[in-house]
Amino acid sequence: MRELVYYAAVSLDGRIAAPDGAFDAFPIEGDHIDAINAEWADTVPGPLYDALGLTAPRGRFSTVLMGWNTFAAGLPLTDDPYPHLEQIVFSRTRTAADVGAGVRLTADDPRGVVADLKAQDGADIWLCGGGVLAAQLRDQIDRLVLKVNPVVFGDGLPLFAGGYAPDVFVRERSRAFDSGVVMNEYRRA
Template sequence: MRELIYYAAVSLDGRIAAPDGAFDAFPVEGDHMDAINAEWADTVPGLLYEALGSTAPRGRFATVLMGWNTFAAGLPLTDDPYPHLEQIVFSRSRTSRDVGGSVRITADDPRGVVADLKGRPGADIWLCGGGVLAAQLRDDIDRLVLKVNPIVFGDGLPLFAGGYAPESFVLERSRAFGSGVVMNEYRRR
């Protein structure tokens, strides 16, 4: 069965973006990028592969899920961030007419969409963000892969923007990089 994997960059204080949604404070250079490019290559935006004159590899993920604000953060650059994946954006106020590319905008219940996706054959499902969507899908997340960055935001968008409801995960792998980034991989207990 396909897994829902919340793969995200996070600050030391649990923030995935600044209060205005920007995430440019996270380092994009360093030895951690080699691991991302090798092991999580299908999470790299299509624009980067286009600039390099290559195509994105497929394999780990078949689908990416985003809330509108996560998707909108990339709109100044592209309205089709991951053309190599099935892209589903959740919004109650936007429709697919608001974007181009192969992005599907839906107001459907995220848990129902994930249940349907998990029932289909194929590669895993990537929950890209944001924190509100992650909170709605918390019970459906099979794995967390957190790129913990050596930076404190002090304020901003949390990894999970929902009510208090403790969930247990088991650390399966942790790798520290010279850049200061630590990649932690957890599985639901």
């Protein structure tokens, strides 16, 4: 069965972006980037993958899920960020004219969409963000992969923007990089 994997960069204080949605405070150079490009190539946007001349195999994920704000962060560069994946963007206010041809925009309940996706054949499902969508899908997340960055935001968009409801995850792997980034992988207990 396919798993829903929330793979995201996060600050030391649990923020995935600044209050305005910017995420440029996260370091974009260092040995952690080499590991991402080699081991998590599906998460590198198509235009960047091509521009960097990457050849790392893809196939860890076959679908990416995004809330509108996460998708919109890339709009200055492309309206089709992950052409190698089935792309699903959740919004109740946008129309198909707001996304590229390779992107499915839906106002459907994310929980039902994920249940349907999990029942289909394919590689895992990447929950790219944001925090509101992650909060809606929290009980369906099978794995968390958090790139913990050595920066404190103080304020901003949280990893999960929802109410208090503890869920237990078990750490499977932790990998520290010279850049200061620590990649932690957890599985639902």
